[in-house]
Amino acid sequence: VRGKDSVDEEMLDDLEELLVTSDVGVKTTVDIIRQVEDRVSRDKFVSIDDLNTLIKDEITSLLLSDNPTQPIDFDAPLPNSPHVIMVVGVNGVGKTTTIGKLASRYKAAGKSVMLGAADTFRAAATEQLDIWAERADVPITKQGHGADPAAVAYDTIAAAKSRNIDVVLIDTAGRLHTKGGLMDELTKIKRVMDKQVVGAPHEVLLVLDASTGQNAIRQAQEFTNAVDVTGLVLTKLDGTAKGGIVIGISNEFRIPVKYIGVGEGIEDLQLFDRPRFVGALFG
Amino acid sequence: SLSEKLEGALQSLSGQGRITELNIAESMREIRRALLDADVNYQVAKDFTDRIKEQVLGQDVINAVSPGQLLVKIVYDELVHFLGETQQDITFSQNPPTVILIAGLQGSGKTTFAGKLANHFKGKGRSPMLAAADVYRPAAVDQLKTLADSIEVPVYSLEENGQIVQDPVRIAREAVKAAREQARDILIIDTAGRLHVDDKMMTEVADIKSAVSPDEILFVVDAMTGQDAVNTAVEFNQRLNFDGVVLTKLDGDTRGGAALSIRTVVEKPIKFASTGEKLDALTPFYPERMAQRILG
Numbered sequence: 225v226r227g228k229d230s231v232d233e234e235m236l237d238d239l240e241e242l243l244v245t246s247d248v249g250v251k252t253t254v255d256i257i258r259q260v261e262d263r264v265s266r267d268k269f270v271s272i273d274d275l276n277t278l279i280k281d282e283i284t285s286l287l288l289s290d291n292p293t294q295p296i297d298f299d300a301p302l303p304n305s306p307h308v309i310m311v312v313g314v315n316g317v318g319k320t321t322t323i324g325k326l327a328s329r330y331k332a333a334g335k336s337v338m339l340g341a342a343d344t345f346r347a348a349a350t351e352q353l354d355i356w357a358e359r360a361d362v363p364i365t366k367q368g369h370g371a372d373p374a375a376v377a378y379d380t381i382a383a384a385k386s387r388n389i390d391v392v393l394i395d396t397a398g399r400l401h402t403k404g405g406l407m408d409e410l411t412k413i414k415r416v417m418d419k420q421v422v423g424a425p426h427e428v429l430l431v432l433d434a435s436t437g438q439n440a441i442r443q444a445q446e447f448t449n450a451v452d453v454t455g456l457v458l459t460k461l462d463g464t465a466k467g468g469i470v471i472g473i474s475n476e477f478r479i480p481v482k483y484i485g486v487g488e489g490i491e492d493l494q495l496f497d498r499p500r501f502v503g504a505l506f507g
Numbered sequence: 508s509l510s511e512k513l514e515g516a517l518q519s520l521s522g523q524g525r526i527t528e529l530n531i532a533e534s535m536r537e538i539r540r541a542l543l544d545a546d547v548n549y550q551v552a553k554d555f556t557d558r559i560k561e562q563v564l565g566q567d568v569i570n571a572v573s574p575g576q577l578l579v580k581i582v583y584d585e586l587v588h589f590l591g592e593t594q595q596d597i598t599f600s601q602n603p604p605t606v607i608l609i610a611g612l613q614g615s616g617k618t619t620f621a622g623k624l625a626n627h628f629k630g631k632g633r634s635p636m637l638a639a640a641d642v643y644r645p646a647a648v649d650q651l652k653t654l655a656d657s658i659e660v661p662v663y664s665l666e667e668n669g670q671i672v673q674d675p676v677r678i679a680r681e682a683v684k685a686a687r688e689q690a691r692d693i694l695i696i697d698t699a700g701r702l703h704v705d706d707k708m709m710t711e712v713a714d715i716k717s718a719v720s721p722d723e724i725l726f727v728v729d730a731m732t733g734q735d736a737v738n739t740a741v742e743f744n745q746r747l748n749f750d751g752v753v754l755t756k757l758d759g760d761t762r763g764g765a766a767l768s769i770r771t772v773v774e775k776p777i778k779f780a781s782t783g784e785k786l787d788a789l790t791p792f793y794p795e796r797m798a799q800r801i802l803g
């Protein structure tokens with residue numbers, strides 16, 4: 225059977241529309257289409273199924289797979305004691321809710337957890353995390369409204385060390401990546417954590433809202449500059465947004481997506497599944 | 508910049524005499540790409556670019572002193588036109604309180620905006636009251652109360668036996684009664700974030716609307732929303748027929764293409780721009796500024 229060595233224009237237009245409307249972004253879409261065209265002219269394809277597999281492979285290859293020093297599975301042995309995870313991101317993306325979910329999963333896997341309420345700025349932020357601590361049935365370190373967030377992070381790790389806690393989850397205030405002072409504050413919080421436990425935070429999770437457009441790239445850039453992001457969490461995938469922004473980000477910044485948020489309840493967190501995510505793009 | 512890209516695309520045209528569909532294609536691609544980079548909806552960007560093409564074919568762009576800049580001006584003017592005018596007037600009721608319902612997706616900035624709106628009206632000499640109708644999000648009522656206390660505005664909330672009453676429709680109704688009894692002339696109802704595909708929650712907010720017949724319904728949208736903006740706006744508009752849109756987090760560097768997408772598709776005015784976390788960070792919506800932003 226003679227294979228086809230080029231894809232017709234209409235197919236490429238459809239692919240472009242699918243990817244751009246999924247928030248993959250023009251630049252990454254153009255790169256993907258170019259890669260697909262190259263591969264097709266080299267490897268040729270026989271059926272539409274072959275072509276679809278080829279396209280999905282190309283997209284999947286852009287999504288970094290996870291990193292052994294930051295295991296995704298909650299039952300996996302932790303490389304540090306305590307294993308400290310700092311959660312960051314712009315306002316309203318789902319940081320606090322994600323921490324509640326993570327706490328519950330680690331606890332269910334038999335690990336001890338402590339939360340650090342280092343958002344000392346937003347109205348009722350500590351009260352909100354307090355309720356999640358109660359729901360997940362884990363202890364929480366908190367201070368008064370307006371306290372120094374670095375001090376709360378420091379105290380949380382200190383308390384976790386003295387109680388032999390396995391996992392520490394530090395919540396931080398939402399902040400726009402364009403605010404230099406707030407990004408500096410985040411860098412300081414990270415530096416102070418390292419004073420309490422060398423190497424802390426061992427993970428820095430950047431939370432991204434799946435409905436965010438190309439501004440997510442700017443977010444990834446600035447948060448990585450400030451605190452070296454090690455993993456992404458993509459929330460609100462229970463909506464209709466596809467979250468295509470993570471494809472370009474994962475590839476450009478070499479950061480794996482670790483978890484996805486699929487609802488507002490404590491159980492609504494899933495480990496990132498690459499083939500499933502790519503499959504969902506094609507609806 | 509787009510202007511430079513268009514200059515480049517049009518340079519090859521000088522000396523060709525007139526503009527044709529063929530020689531303008533590259534410029535149109537650049538414009539469409541700039542809109543998509545700015546998060547304008549795919550279909551909206553296509554339609555918009557087609558309209559620009561019509562205009563360009565009808566104008567003598569090539570012989571302009573600077574064709575690229577003229578083309579950018581055509582795009583800018585068209586953006587301003589489609590973004591609507593600056594108009595933040597709210598429909599006030601003949602029988603106070605004027606009831607304003609706030610709705611939108613999770614985390615878009617509704618609770619903060621409710622506080623800002625109350626602050627805005629207080630500054631104009633009115634007597635607003637807030638209603639805490641989000642019974643789901645942990646500490647949502649605390650959040651609204653904290654914001655309200657900071658500007659000395661009363662909040663209506665409903666608790667029984669130390670628990671928040673799980674009935675947002677009832678809370679909204681009772682809040683209207685309380686506002687009337689306390690002679691408050693504006694009632695701003697904060698609601699829980701909800702997905703447009705969550706039928707139970709969309710029905711709930713439609714029920715709140717039926718129960719209190721708001722004088723004004725505002726749809727709050729995060730300015731960094733991408734392609735999904737139209738889906739959510741269309742669904743909320745179908746269920747609520749809202750009066751206006753509020754764009755939040757405009758203090759960031761998002762290009763804000765969602766503004767054009769939403770305005771074009773649901774044809775409702777953008778009434779306010781939220782530009783920060785503090786309660787005084789609220790401005791009217793300025794189409795010229797937004798157009799500049801989208802153009803990048």
Ligand SMILES: Nc1nc2c(ncn2[C@@H]2O[C@H](COP(=O)(O)OP(=O)(O)OP(=O)(O)O)[C@@H](O)[C@H]2O)c(=O)[nH]1
Pocket residue numbers: 313314315316317318319320321322343346349396397398399459460461462463484485486487488492613614644700702
């Ligand atoms: N549908 C849905 N809603 C979510 C998800 N994750 C979080 N939310 C909701 O998003 C809203 C914001 O969540 P928060 O956890 O307060 O977000 P945050 O990033 O901590 O916000 P700030 O601290 O104010 O910056 C809440 O209404 C959450 O219930 C998700 O995966 N799906």
Ligand SMILES: Nc1nc2c(ncn2[C@@H]2O[C@H](COP(=O)(O)OP(=O)(O)OP(=O)(O)O)[C@@H](O)[C@H]2O)c(=O)[nH]1
Pocket residue numbers: 315316346398400611612613614615616617618619620641644647698699700701755756757758781782783784788
């Ligand atoms: N930088 C900035 N932050 C904002 C703005 N508006 C709201 N926020 C922040 O965005 C986050 C979410 O705001 P909320 O008011 O809790 O959003 P919400 O829509 O009520 O959230 P849910 O009730 O969970 O759906 C908070 O951290 C706010 O401080 C704004 O204009 N600029």
Ligand SMILES: [Mg+2]
Pocket residue numbers: 319320321343349395396397398
């Ligand atoms: Mg939070």
Ligand SMILES: [Mg+2]
Pocket residue numbers: 617618619641644647698699700
């Ligand atoms: Mg709220």
